Amino acid sequence: MSDTSLLNELIEALKCLPSVGARTAQRMAFHLLEHNRESALKLADILQLAMTNIGHCDRCRTFTEDDICRICKSENxxxxxxxxxxxxxxxxxxxxxxxxRGYYFVLMGKLSPLDGIGPKELGLDLLEDRLAEGQIKELILATNPTVEGEVTAHFISELAKTYHVNTTRIAHGVPVGGELDYVDSGTLSHAFSGRRSY
Amino acid sequence: MSDTSLLNELIEALKCLPSVGARTAQRMAFHLLEHNRESALKLADILQLAMTNIGHCDRCRTFTEDDICRICKSENxxxxxxxxxxxxxxxxxxxxxxxxRGYYFVLMGKLSPLDGIGPKELGLDLLEDRLAEGQIKELILATNPTVEGEVTAHFISELAKTYHVNTTRIAHGVPVGGELDYVDSGTLSHAFSGRRSY
Structure with missing residues (x-):
């Protein structure tokens, strides 16, 4: 079991998967070799196909192997x-x-100037084109409720204003099934200030 | 994102990895597509190579892409x-x-008649040939301390007797760093009956 053996190369290569360390990679390699060579060969084929053929939808930027994704194509x-x-x-x-069951626009990230991710990297020019078409009446902002997500949502809402498109933001508050004293203070203050008539 | 899309096939294929369910497979697929296409392509290549080229060592039955594994080849x-x-x-x-730093013999399993795993499936004929060579003076039984592992160890020790080879079994007892009241009763009784002079 020298370090240059194929088995070690396989263990090393499996570490590219998220949250797979040396130990898990070893377990995976042995599992595939012992019990599942056929599926592993199939995985190899599909990995190869997927990595070379899956690109971004020209309209919404999500992953797809076609020019336009299934959702953007749908007219229903x-x-x-x-x-x-x-x-x-x-x-x-x-x-x-x-x-x-409306359409989506996938930013593939969030505004993060420190990492060099600006409006261009998020394809906001594409989003502007979409808003300029004039068909969209409601733009729903469903970015994550993190600092960057909020900044991104704010930026896009400003953009939408210039095209006179109505923007909404998904609600943030106490998760369903959650208990008040287990919820962090940020969420709780959000939930409180965002209260609605009952 | 129809069920026949390449992305879904990739998620499905990733499920062949041990303890990877739908959720983890999805996370892996998106991670590879977003951040790590190159490594994923390399993984595809190596999976393909490994699954087709890695076989068993003719001498000890461990995984190797050669006829004889590195350890069996070594004369040191x-x-x-x-x-x-x-x-x-x-x-x-x-x-x-x-x-x-002696040699190994890998059973690739344990005796389990109900699953149709007998001495032949474990390559015990190969082990007998090895014992018959007369070079081995100590046969160390390091099968797991499970019921099947113990049965396998017992079976092999009987085999070794016919070739007058000395057999030993690795010690089972309280794990180093463990505490008596956290150890299960089977282990504790094993540790007690296997006590040694101090």
């Missing part, structure tokens, strides 16, 4: 609603959890 | 000691933790 969606999210996984989460 | 090892373990990962663990 609410035509005048656009939901802005940070990542493609947010689209999946919203599709599963909500009854929202 | 203690020639008369052979340590029997269940899995290739046990070899790595012993090499890292102990000063043992």
């Amino acid at each position: 969606r609410q035509q005048d609603a656009l939901c802005v999210v940070e990542n493609p996984s947010d689209v999946l989460a919203l599709e599963q959890a909500t009854i929202y | 090892r203690q020639q008369d000691a052979l340590c029997v373990v269940e899995n290739p990962s046990d070899v790595l663990a012993l090499e890292q933790a102990t000063i043992y």
